[in-house]
Amino acid sequence: MKVSKLLRRVKKLNKKYFNRVKYYDFFKKLPIIKNTVLLDSQQGNNLNGNIFYILKELLENPEFKRFKVLVVVRKHRIGEFQSLLDTYGLKKAELLEMESRAYYEWMAQAEYLITDTSFWPFYVKKEGQHILNTWHGTPLKHMGKRDTSGFLNLGNVQRNFLMSDYVLYPNKFTREHMTQDYMIENLAEGRQLMAGYPRNEVFYDNEKGRNKIRKYLSENRVIADRSARLYAYMPTWRGKVGNVSSDEQIERVTQHLYEADRLLHDDEIMLVNFHPFVASSIDLNQFVHIKPFPKEFETYDILNACDALITDYSSVFFDYAGAGRPVYLFAYDEEEYLENRGMYLSLNDLPFPVSHTATELVESLRNPVYPDLSEFRKEYASLDGKGSSRKILQKFLLGISSGLQEDEFSYNGKQNVLLYAGNLKRNGLTSSLKSLLSVLDTTKYNYFISYGGGNSDSKREFIAGLPENVSYIPLPGKANATIPQKIQQIFFRKNFIDSEEMKKVYDEISPVDLRRLYPGRRFDHVIHFTGYDYKRVQEFARYPANRTVFVHNNIGEEIRVRNALHDRTVEYAFNTYDHVAIVTEDLREPTLEYCHRPDAIRLVQNTIDYKAIKELGNHPIEFDETTKSTHSVDELKELIDSGKTYITIGRFSPEKGHSRLIKAFEKIWKNDSSVNLVIIGGHGPLYEETLAQREQSPARERIAIIQSMKNPQSVLRKSDFFVLSSFHEGLGLVLLEANIQGLPIMSTDIPGPxxxxSRYGGLLVDDSEEGLVDGMQQMLEGKVPVLDIDYDSYNKNAIQEFESLLIK
Incomplete structure (x- = not known):
C-alpha cells in the first residue's frame, strides 16, 4: 500500500475513532481504580429499568457511599439523563459521554461494571474488573439462537454473558432459556444470581411515588384529576430502522391509535412508551386521550402509577402481572409476528385477555377480568419484592450473600473444542466442515463453531443446519491495537516488515484479542479449520491449547497464483501449531516447503456426508435470488436433455482452469455438436472473463455459466460426466460429490486429486488442454466407469484421523 493512500485513510478518521483506538493504551497502562462503579443501560441509550433502580440504591443507601458512580450516556441524551437525575435528586452520579476519551478511560479503569444488555465489542475485561449483567426482562420472544432474524449476530451478547462475574435471573424460566439459547453452558465461569429485578421493587412499596406522578399528570393537564383511569401502552418494536417495514409499522400503529382515541372516554388516558424510532415518527399531539410517557420520570415509576398495562410481546407484562396488576395483550399482528420471530409461550396460554383490534381492546378495558395469577406469579415473579437492589449490590460490591441463591453455570466435564470456520462462504471448505459435523459423534466433546461476524445467506444456511448439540460463537468487532500496530500489520501483509519485529506485535495484541473474543472457560483444543485468514492464524497460534491448522490446498500455489495466503504467516503457523492437518497425502510434499517439522504433519482426510449429497441430487433444479446464469432454469434443463453434458464446479479463479476447459470442450464439440458444458462457480475474479470467453466461443450455445447456486447437486445429478480441470487443488471434494451422484469422474493429474x-482407480489425465480433450473423449466413448467407493468405510477412517488430533 502506498504511503499516500494510507495518509488519505487516516484523514478520514474522526475524533471518535482516535478515542476508540486509545482504549488499548488505557487498557495496558491505566490501573484499576478501587470503589468505582460504571453503569450502562442499553449502551448509553436509556436510564431506566434495572440500571436506574440500582443507581438509586447506590446513591441513597449509606452502605455504598464510598463508591464513585458513573453513568454512560449518548451525547444526544445528556440533557434528558441530567433532567431525570435532577428529578430524583441523584446529584452524585457522574455522566460519562459514550465514545469520549473519558469513556474509554473508565472502561479500562472502573473496578465494577454493570449493564442490562452488553458492552460494545471493543471492551476487554481486565484482571481486577468485575461485571454484573442484569439483563432486561423475562423473555417471551425467542432469543439467541432461536431468534430467526438475529441468530447470526448474537456474538456480542454471548461474550458479555461469558465475561460476567454474575448474571442476574429473576426466575428459572429466564435462566434456562438464556443459558441454552446463548449457548453459554460449558463455557461460562461466572455465577448465576437468582433475585427479583430491581425495577420491580417499585410495585411493592411506592404508593407515595404513585401519588406524586398522578399529581404531576393532573397539574400538567395530562389527566383531568387524579381519579382518571390511566392505561400504560408499551408495545414491542418490530421493524428495522430505515427499511420499508418500519414505515408500514408506523402507519399501522397510527391507525390503531386513531381508533382507540376515538373510543376512549375523557376520564381515560393512554400513556404510550414507544421505541425511540416510532416515538419520533408519530405526533401524539394529534390525539385527545393518548399521551407520551412523561420524560421527567423513570419508566417503571410511571407504570406503577397506571391502572392497567397494555402490551403485546414485551416482557414487561411478567413484571406488572407479577405484582398483581391487570394486563391486556394487544396483538394486532400476532400471526405475522409469530412467523417472523417466534415465542417461548403462546399468548393463548397466558392468563390475559388478547385483542386484535382497537375496538376489542377498549371493550376489554371497560369490562375487566381478574384471573387467578397465583400460579403465574409463582412461576415468574416469586423472587420479586422489596430490597432486591440492596441484596444484589451487597453481593456484587461487598461480597455479602444476603440470602440470595447463586449457582455455577453448568459444565458437563467434557473437553471443549473450538473450530474456526472463517466467513462460511459457499465453497468447498464450508462443505467440508458441514460434512465433518454431520458424521462426527458430537457427543464425545463440546464442539463450538466460530466464524466472522455479519450476515449472509451462506452463513444462515450453515448455522441453521448445525447439529443440535453443536454451539457457535460469532466474532464481533475488531481487535484492539495502537495506530502504529495497525500500520505495522498492513505493512507486514505487504512484506515490508521483518517477521521477528512483527512477532513481538502479535505476541502482545493476540492474547488480548483472544480474551476479548473468547472469555470464560478455556478451550482444550483450537482448530483453524480453513487455514486461511492470516490474522486469525496468528491469533490461534498463541492460544494456550492443543492447536491444529488445516491445509486444504497446495499452499505454495495458493500463495503464488492467488496470493490467498501470507507466506511468512504460513511458515510461522506451520512451525508453531501442534498439528498441521493435510486432507490428502498429496499435500505432504508441498506443505513441507513451509513446515520444517515433518512429525507435526498429520493426514486428516475430509469426510463426506454422502447420504445428504445424494438426497440433494434428487431435488428439482432451482436458482436462488442471487444466482446469475446464461440460461434460465427451463433452458438449462432443455440443454442438459439435448445431449451428453460435461460439468465442473468451482469458484471462478485462475487455479480452476475454466479457460482451458472451455477450449478443450470446443474441440470435442467440433466432432459432436450435441455435447454440452456446464460451469457452476461461486464468486471469483474471473467470472466476467469466463462469460466473455463463452461469448466468443463458437460453441457458446452449448455452454452454460452459472454463478452462485445454493444446490448445484441437482444439476450435477442430471449431467453425464464430471471434469476437474484445475492447475492445483487440495482433495477436490466435488470429485467425491460427482461420484456419489453416479457420474464418471476425471481430473488433471495434480497433487490432491x-x-x-489413484487409490480408487479413477481417470487422471495430463495437466494440459490436450490431456483434458483426451479424457473427455474417453468419457464420451464410455471408457470411464463410475467408481465403486464404500463411503461408510471411508468416513470411519477419516473420523479416526480427525479425533486423533484431540488426544493431547
Missing part, C-alpha cells in the same frame, strides 16, 4: 483417484 492424484492420490484419491
Amino acid at each position: 492424484h492420490g484419491f483417484l
